[in-house]
Amino acid sequence: MDKYLIRKPRTQDSSLVQASSPVQDSSLVQDSFPVQDSSSSSKRIRVDFNLENLLSDPGLRQKISSYHPNNQDEIRRYYLAKGPCQPPMHDYPVSYFSGKPRRFRSEWYVNRNWLEYSIDKDAAFCFYCYLFGQDVGKQGGVDCIRFLLCRELAFRGHDEFQGSSDKGNFLELLQFLGDHNESINEVLQNVPKNCKLTHHDIQKDIVNAIARETSKDIITDLDNGFFSILVDESRDISVKEQMALVLRYVNKKGIIIERFLGIVYVASTTALSLKYAIDCLLCEHNLSLSKLRGQGYDGASNMQSDINGLKTLIMKENKSAFYVHCFAHQLQLTLVAVAKNHINIAEFFYVVSNLVTVVGDSCKRRDTLRDAQFAKIKEDLENGVRRSGQGLNQETSLKRPGDTRWGSYYGTILNLILMFSAVVDVFEIIEEDGLSDQKVEARSIMRDHK
Structure with missing residues (x-):
């Protein structure tokens, strides 16, 4: 439509146009000369404001760039005449950095006319950076x-x-x-x-800095309430002995919360060394053992000993800090002990581990197992033996179980039951096409399972 429309240059004000053609319909006038809202106009209007209402606290001020450009120089002159915010007799609060108390001091104002202090934020600011610094925004x-x-x-x-x-x-x-x-x-x-x-x-x-702020939020959520601690070893890839500590508490909504508080390097794992590390970590976050109501560890002697164990050292200071042996660790120890002492159970899991190792020894065998399982599922679906639907007949695999996670044995056995026919097909292929030692191993394992 633009080629059929000839726009005439606007030489008069819209009010004069309307006055010179009073018989013209108002809708036509609006179509010819759309009226722009004053808020969308490119020319900004200077807004009057009261300088006395400008905040002195640097932590509460608005950015200079947030004001109208025509007012920014006036605001700068006002702050320059007023000077930096330097409260001299304020009781500066104490903050802890790396376990050491730190606080702002009014003596720092001397020979530093650029230094400001925010009572609201408990932080120091640069006066001239606020007035003349470039607003570059977030760096990302x-x-x-x-x-x-x-x-x-x-x-x-x-x-x-x-x-x-x-x-x-x-x-x-x-x-x-x-x-x-x-x-x-x-x-x-x-x-x-x-x-x-x-x-x-x-x-x-x-x-x-992010870790400190996250810890502050955890302590704020705790709100000086009672808590329990969970402590365990956490060795990293550098093979350094470390202690991990988790807080367990009930928040204001009555919900049980577990939050990781920190990890500390310990040169020794004796009860005294661990007790000292726990004291330092709690002190760093302004937590007291008097609020401790529970402690949970594994069954190691340095943890649960009734004479010089960690639980005993803590209960000497706070009798309300009851010790609870980790239930998962108890179950782990029980299952492992039963499996090792019963020859049939020990032999069964030994054979299962060998079976999973042989099947997952190479990518080719894994692909063969996957193809065999797919063919079995397809055949069962065609014969009506299996049901089809969302979440059914998902792809499964055999993972080697781990002694430190006894539940992994349960998952391995379930998958082995589901894929047993496909596993048998893989072992038959190994007996036919494998190397001599592989044939012997495959036949031995299948004989044990039969």
């Missing part, structure tokens, strides 16, 4: 770190140089975020190279 690094932490992904790559095809999860995710966000990309492109905040030391600092 914290969001990337939070994403990687929530999904327990590694941060760094083997080659993080500029021309690398894989710089690691953090840098690649940050670049991906910049490619899809114009404001973040502008920051990444224009920020000085020494201020990108992408170095691995900066990453560790941000991770530690």
Whole structure:
């Protein structure tokens, strides 16, 4: 329709046009000259405001960029005339960093006319950075770190140089975020190279800051209430002895909550060393043993000994901290002991482990097992032996059971029952086409199962 419409240049105000043609219908006038709302106009109107209502606390102020551009210089002059917020006689609260008390001091104001303190946030600010600093917005690094932490992904790559095809999860995710966000990309492109905040030391600092804030939320949710602790060994890939501590408590809604509080390196696993590590970790988060109402560990002698065990050392300070032996650990010890002492049960699980090992020894055998199971299910469906529907006849596999998770044996046995005919087909193929030692092993296992 544009080629049939000839737009006339607007030389007069809309009110004059309406006055010169009073017989014209109002709808036609609106179609010819659409009236724009004042809020959508590109020309912003200066808004009057009271300077006395501007907040002095730097933690509560609005950004300079949030004000109208015509008012920003006036606001800057007002704050410059008023000076930085430096409350001299305030009772600064104490905060703990790495277990050490720290607090703001009014002596720091001397020869630092740029320094400000926020009573509301209990934090220090730069006065001139607030007035004249560039509002560059979010860099995106914290969001990337939070994403990687929530999904327990590694941060760094083997080659993080500029021309690398894989710089690691953090840098690649940050670049991906910049490619899809114009404001973040502008920051990444224009920020000085020494201020990108992408170095691995900066990453560790941000991770530690996130950990502290998360711990603060846990302690806030606890709200100075009673709690129990769960302690166990947590050895990492570096083979360092570490102690993991979990808080268990009831929140304000009456819901039982379990929260991981921290992991501590311990050079020794004696009861005294573990007791000292627990005291330090609780003290770091302003928690007292007087609020402890339960302690749960495994059955190791350094934990449950009635003479010098960890539970005894804690109960000497707090008799209300009752000890509960981990039920899962008790069940684990019972099942393992029964299986080892009963020859038939021990032999059965030994054969099951060997069977799973032989079937899963190579990718080719796994594919053969999968094809045999698929053919069996298809045949049963055609003969009406099996039912079809959502969630039925899903693909299953045989996983090697683990002694530390006794429930894995149960899952392995269930899958073995479902796939037994397919497993037999795989062993028959091994007896026919396998090597000599494989044929002997397959025949021996099948003879034991029969």
